[in-house]
Amino acid sequence: MTDEQKNEFEVLKFLLDNGFKEAALFWSRNNVFLLVNLASLSAALAYFSNASGGNEPMRIGVSVFGALICVIWAFVIRAGRAMNHTWVDQAKEVASRLGVSEITTALGKTPSEGASGRTPWKLDYKSATSLMFFVATLFGLAWALIGILGPKIFS
Numbered sequence: 001m002t003d004e005q006k007n008e009f010e011v012l013k014f015l016l017d018n019g020f021k022e023a024a025l026f027w028s029r030n031n032v033f034l035l036v037n038l039a040s041l042s043a044a045l046a047y048f049s050n051a052s053g054g055n056e057p058m059r060i061g062v063s064v065f066g067a068l069i070c071v072i073w074a075f076v077i078r079a080g081r082a083m084n085h086t087w088v089d090q091a092k093e094v095a096s097r098l099g100v101s102e103i104t105t106a107l108g109k110t111p112s113e114g115a116s117g118r119t120p121w122k123l124d125y126k127s128a129t130s131l132m133f134f135v136a137t138l139f140g141l142a143w144a145l146i147g148i149l150g151p152k153i154f155s
Helices: 003-050 056-098 101-108 111-115 128-154
Strands: none
Touching (some): 003 056, 003 128, 056 128
């Protein structure tokens, strides 16, 4: 094995390590947003149910804040997905260049296979990303309901 091939294998190892780290970061980021939404929604429901739906400016402000968190969450999901696929795609390219078909084949069987070459917004119903978008959407709808139907919900 030449020195150049050894360097390419080190690059491949680096790319794969970062791809796996990015997948772990994906879950960490989503857990943070899930916890922030759960805590905020619980606090808002507890406060407004005791206040009998009063204090409309506060209710509107809290619901806008919650909806904004959901929008930020959607962008974080999208960016995390794109970043993970970038690492995996680069690793596939290096493995292909090295002629290591086993690694290229194995990377082609990862969940990212279906998303490679697609836009990060295009989803597969079996993917973790789709699940996270679904959960973020549910929270966004809950915040919208609190903002729009608050007095009817809490009275």
